Amino acid sequence: MSAASNDIALRTGVITRVAIFAVLILFAVYYLLPLFVMLVNSVKPLEEIRSGNMLALPEVFTIAPWINAWGEAQIGVQPTGLSPYFVNSIMMVVPAVFIATFLGALNGYVLTKWRFRGHRIVFGLMLFSCFIPFQIVLIPMARILGLLGIAGTTWGLVLVHVVYGLGFTTLFFRNYYDAFPSELIRAATIDGAGFFRIFRRILLPSSGPIIVVTVIWQFTNVWNDFLFGASFADFDSQPMTVALNNLVSSSTGVKEYNVHFAGAILAALPTLVVYVVSGRYFVRGLMAGAVKG
Amino acid sequence: MAFLEIRDLRKSFHEVDVLKGIDIAIDEGGFLVLVGPSGCGKSTLLNTIAGLETITAGEIRINGRPVNDLHPSQRDIAMVFQSYALYPNMNVAENIAFGLEMRGVSKPEREAAVGRVADMLQIDHLLKRRPGQLSGGQRQRVAMGRALVREPQVFLFDEPLSNLDAKLRVDMRTEIKKLHQALGTTIVYVTHDQIEAMTLATQIAVLKDGILQQVGTPDQVYASPANVFVADFMGSPTMNLVPGNVQSANGTTSVRIGAVDLPIAEPTEALRARAGQDVVFGVRPEDVTDVASADRSARYVETVDCNIDVVEPTGADKFVVTRLGEKEFTARVRSSERIAPGDRVPLAFNMDKVHFFDPQTEMRIN
Amino acid sequence: MPTRLRATAQDLLPKLVLSPSFVLILIFVYGFIVFTGYLSFTGSRMLPSFDLVGFANYFKLFSLRHWSTALSNLAIFGVLYIGICTVIGLGLAILLDQKIRGEGVLRPIFLYPMALSFIVTGTAWKWFLDPGIGLENVMHLWGWESFEFRWIKDRDMAIYTIVIAAVWQSSGFVMAMFLAGLRGIDNEILKAAQIDGASAWKLYRRIVIPMLRPAFLSAFVVLAHLAIKSYDLVIALTNGGPGRATEMPATFMYSYTFTRNQMGVGASSAVIMLIMIASIIIPYLYSELREKRT
Numbered sequence A: 001m002s003a004a005s006n007d008i009a010l011r012t013g014v015i016t017r018v019a020i021f022a023v024l025i026l027f028a029v030y031y032l033l034p035l036f037v038m039l040v041n042s043v044k045p046l047e048e049i050r051s052g053n054m055l056a057l058p059e060v061f062t063i064a065p066w067i068n069a070w071g072e073a074q075i076g077v078q079p080t081g082l083s084p085y086f087v088n089s090i091m092m093v094v095p096a097v098f099i100a101t102f103l104g105a106l107n108g109y110v111l112t113k114w115r116f117r118g119h120r121i122v123f124g125l126m127l128f129s130c131f132i133p134f135q136i137v138l139i140p141m142a143r144i145l146g147l148l149g150i151a152g153t154t155w156g157l158v159l160v161h162v163v164y165g166l167g168f169t170t171l172f173f174r175n176y177y178d179a180f181p182s183e184l185i186r187a188a189t190i191d192g193a194g195f196f197r198i199f200r201r202i203l204l205p206s207s208g209p210i211i212v213v214t215v216i217w218q219f220t221n222v223w224n225d226f227l228f229g230a231s232f233a234d235f236d237s238q239p240m241t242v243a244l245n246n247l248v249s250s251s252t253g254v255k256e257y258n259v260h261f262a263g264a265i266l267a268a269l270p271t272l273v274v275y276v277v278s279g280r281y282f283v284r285g286l287m288a289g290a291v292k293g
Numbered sequence B: 001m002a003f004l005e006i007r008d009l010r011k012s013f014h015e016v017d018v019l020k021g022i023d024i025a026i027d028e029g030g031f032l033v034l035v036g037p038s039g040c041g042k043s044t045l046l047n048t049i050a051g052l053e054t055i056t057a058g059e060i061r062i063n064g065r066p067v068n069d070l071h072p073s074q075r076d077i078a079m080v081f082q083s084y085a086l087y088p089n090m091n092v093a094e095n096i097a098f099g100l101e102m103r104g105v106s107k108p109e110r111e112a113a114v115g116r117v118a119d120m121l122q123i124d125h126l127l128k129r130r131p132g133q134l135s136g137g138q139r140q141r142v143a144m145g146r147a148l149v150r151e152p153q154v155f156l157f158d159e160p161l162s163n164l165d166a167k168l169r170v171d172m173r174t175e176i177k178k179l180h181q182a183l184g185t186t187i188v189y190v191t192h193d194q195i196e197a198m199t200l201a202t203q204i205a206v207l208k209d210g211i212l213q214q215v216g217t218p219d220q221v222y223a224s225p226a227n228v229f230v231a232d233f234m235g236s237p238t239m240n241l242v243p244g245n246v247q248s249a250n251g252t253t254s255v256r257i258g259a260v261d262l263p264i265a266e267p268t269e270a271l272r273a274r275a276g277q278d279v280v281f282g283v284r285p286e287d288v289t290d291v292a293s294a295d296r297s298a299r300y301v302e303t304v305d306c307n308i309d310v311v312e313p314t315g316a317d318k319f320v321v322t323r324l325g326e327k328e329f330t331a332r333v334r335s336s337e338r339i340a341p342g343d344r345v346p347l348a349f350n351m352d353k354v355h356f357f358d359p360q361t362e363m364r365i366n
Numbered sequence C: 001m002p003t004r005l006r007a008t009a010q011d012l013l014p015k016l017v018l019s020p021s022f023v024l025i026l027i028f029v030y031g032f033i034v035f036t037g038y039l040s041f042t043g044s045r046m047l048p049s050f051d052l053v054g055f056a057n058y059f060k061l062f063s064l065r066h067w068s069t070a071l072s073n074l075a076i077f078g079v080l081y082i083g084i085c086t087v088i089g090l091g092l093a094i095l096l097d098q099k100i101r102g103e104g105v106l107r108p109i110f111l112y113p114m115a116l117s118f119i120v121t122g123t124a125w126k127w128f129l130d131p132g133i134g135l136e137n138v139m140h141l142w143g144w145e146s147f148e149f150r151w152i153k154d155r156d157m158a159i160y161t162i163v164i165a166a167v168w169q170s171s172g173f174v175m176a177m178f179l180a181g182l183r184g185i186d187n188e189i190l191k192a193a194q195i196d197g198a199s200a201w202k203l204y205r206r207i208v209i210p211m212l213r214p215a216f217l218s219a220f221v222v223l224a225h226l227a228i229k230s231y232d233l234v235i236a237l238t239n240g241g242p243g244r245a246t247e248m249p250a251t252f253m254y255s256y257t258f259t260r261n262q263m264g265v266g267a268s269s270a271v272i273m274l275i276m277i278a279s280i281i282i283p284y285l286y287s288e289l290r291e292k293r294t
Helices: A014-041 A046-051 A064-072 A083-113 A118-130 A137-146 A155-180 A183-190 A195-206 A207-226 A227-232 A242-247 A259-276 A277-291 B042-050 B090-102 B108-123 B134-149 B164-183 B194-200 B218-223 B229-235 C002-039 C056-063 C066-097 C103-115 C118-128 C136-139 C160-181 C187-195 C200-211 C212-227 C232-237 C249-259 C263-291
Strands: B004-013 B016-027 B031-035 B057-061 B077-081 B156-157 B186-191 B203-208 B212-218 B241-250 B252-255 B260-264 B277-281 B288-290 B302-312 B317-324 B327-334 B342-351 B355-358
Touching: A014 A259, A014 C066, A014 C103, A014 C118, A014 C160, A046 A259, A046 B134, A064 A259, A083 A118, A083 A155, A083 A207, A083 A242, A118 A155, A118 C002, A118 C187, A137 A155, A137 C263, A155 A207, A155 B203, A155 B260, A155 C002, A155 C187, A183 A195, A183 B042, A183 B090, A195 B164, A195 C002, A207 A242, A207 A259, A207 A277, A242 C118, A259 A277, A259 C103, A259 C118, A259 C232, A277 C103, A277 C160, B004 B042, B004 C160, B016 B042, B016 B203, B016 B212, B031 B042, B031 B194, B031 B342, B042 B077, B042 B156, B042 B186, B042 B288, B077 B134, B077 B260, B090 B108, B090 B134, B108 B134, B108 C066, B134 B164, B156 C103, B186 B194, B194 B218, B203 B218, B203 B229, B203 C263, B212 B218, B229 B241, B229 B277, B229 B355, B241 B327, B252 B277, B260 B302, B302 B327, B317 B342, B342 C136, C002 C263, C056 C066, C056 C212, C056 C263, C066 C103, C066 C160, C066 C200, C066 C212, C103 C160, C118 C160, C160 C187, C160 C212, C160 C232, C187 C200, C212 C249, C212 C263, C249 C263
Parallel strands: B031 B186, B031 B203, B077 B156, B156 B186, B288 B327
Antiparallel strands: B004 B016, B004 B057, B203 B212, B241 B252, B241 B277, B252 B260, B277 B355, B288 B342, B302 B317, B302 B342, B317 B327
């Protein structure tokens, strides 16, 4: 992707360019519309939503739905709001991201710089694990978590997310270290550095970008997970996504759309912030996850 | 006993034989250049000496000590890599000192050693910079500094100059030669550039397909190549190699190439025995010249009239391409010589410096 | 021979470092696949049991109306989702590649939905498509009284609302993949084609799009596997309804296993899902890993 090669643009007339621009703007509206709807309606009183136009700006501005979604809304049986679940998600995400990234880095290092007979098969098996439908592991996982005594706990979810994140984190580091010149490893070997010292002193200091990519990828995936949270979590370990779904789909009482929207934004906020702050790395992770090799 | 000794070294990789029984020995302070086309196994050979690759069979001794089973860091060698392999996250001083640090050398000693080497290579002013901020030539110096600082028994160079531009390459070549003369450390040096091999080596080893073709001083390899491959590989432009037939009549032996008959004075026994047989006749372009430039010290010079097809001036000389026995044939003439394509001019063959090879085995006929 | 010993330790260390991860994956992925595969041949109901019943679960599975609904929904959803995402993604990538001013602003807007959870996407679209307060209501308020858009409440049309929301979430990502492909094309080839007199249309039709083959393949594989796995979005948007009209294999497996206590049938549906994904992913991974071999 050298800078020289982005010169594909054809010479086009003014009219064509205006048309192209119009189409692109139209799509931008399409992509922004749901976010706009969520934002605008999360600061309207409920009556205004019901009687008014969903696309209109609020006539009466209120942050009550946000306060409600965060701390008061009825979720399941408890009127706790989303805040305890937000904390659950954080407690789950941080160790899951850290452990999976760390192991992925070591695996990538071994699979590129300390190859052994059969390394290709090992990597192939790890890679395929990224794509399995998780339905195939739900039943035995429920039993194993029970056997280990961590069913329904945050640590149980951490274990699940580490295991099913390993394939991707390994893939990221493997591809990154594959391009890392092997002569550097040879030079360090002759200089007398061993396995861990080469990793710590030579590779790790140059791994900044791929660590960021991996952390963002793993963070986004774990935070956004619903299936594992819904299957394996109890009240005191349920993550944000499960709580949001419970909030939105609870059949009792009036549908408080404004609270739902505020809750949805709260659930989306951490990943959105990561995306806005480091979108470049986010995209790189997506690409690396799609184009392997 | 030789300082670095390689005996019947074999290396197979996935059932492919990469090195097929290499025997080389070099004395202390020697400069051994491994040369050959890409894929000939020369870099593998160097890596086995370094211990970066295991060997399948054979023995490597450094200063009398077998090193087969030793880790690279224990072999008392240092290596300069083609890509320089500078650690990107460390500055120049840290790069040079890393090997000493790994060996537990104290910080003041390391600093003193780095200072000494930096001084020798004139890179004192670069010590705080990162590799990314250096030019190609500067990186090359740092890579050498990293090897020098360790004061090893053997230096290994893996195509160290191939990433430099033409002019810098010539300068660095001279510097490496100077360094070798100043330090007197044994060096093994891999290159695909036969000119580098000729200028630097005290011993040249020519490899092809994992087999050693010839080992000798630059002079031996150039003046009496052991086979067609070595003859063709060493020298630029390459040696003319054309099919001929040995003739013997009235006690004189000659080689017949197409319509031309070149008498051979003082033919060897082996050549005379081949009367009537086909051979490969070889002569370097610089040994076929215009008549006035013919080597005066040559004992026998034969002059042949040739039709000139192409003229290539290089500045210092002119190379002219003609045909001999249906094959293209290059000769070197003075640049002042006025020759144009289509001319018919006499060319002088220095018959002291012609070579004969067996067309089947491609081995030299002495 | 202490040096020899140390050399062996050095050889073992990398494998030792890799082994925890590898063992985890062997157990939690491949061991579990075997376990679920075994369960699919047993009469397990609420809890796993180990009495083999042969292919009974599979026969039962394929006789269930819910499963055939799930399969036909997956077919409709998969084809439309992959097709529309590819068309929009390619179109946007080509348009964005025309040195458009403001590309730096537009590109992240197209892509941000990918950062959201499907649950969030589902919530947003659920209310946006709700006839009472969403799009239909907006149109009525704007004076288009006859406008009707109640697909989400309609048994026959509800599956298409899932397509709409899923396309919204993923098409920007497909665009990013094609854009990377376009930027990777050697500029000199395009110059040569223009000198050869290719029009803009022909240039794309004949040269650029064929060169994007790898991007097409990657996009297809990623989207297909997302489609087969899709669970969260269905739950959040329609919860499988109205009725079971938007049942998908993933929701089918979950409800049969955990709420209807038919674990054997649930396991067999999971095995079918795995086979579907594997038949797409394995050839792809195989070719990708092979190409690198040289």
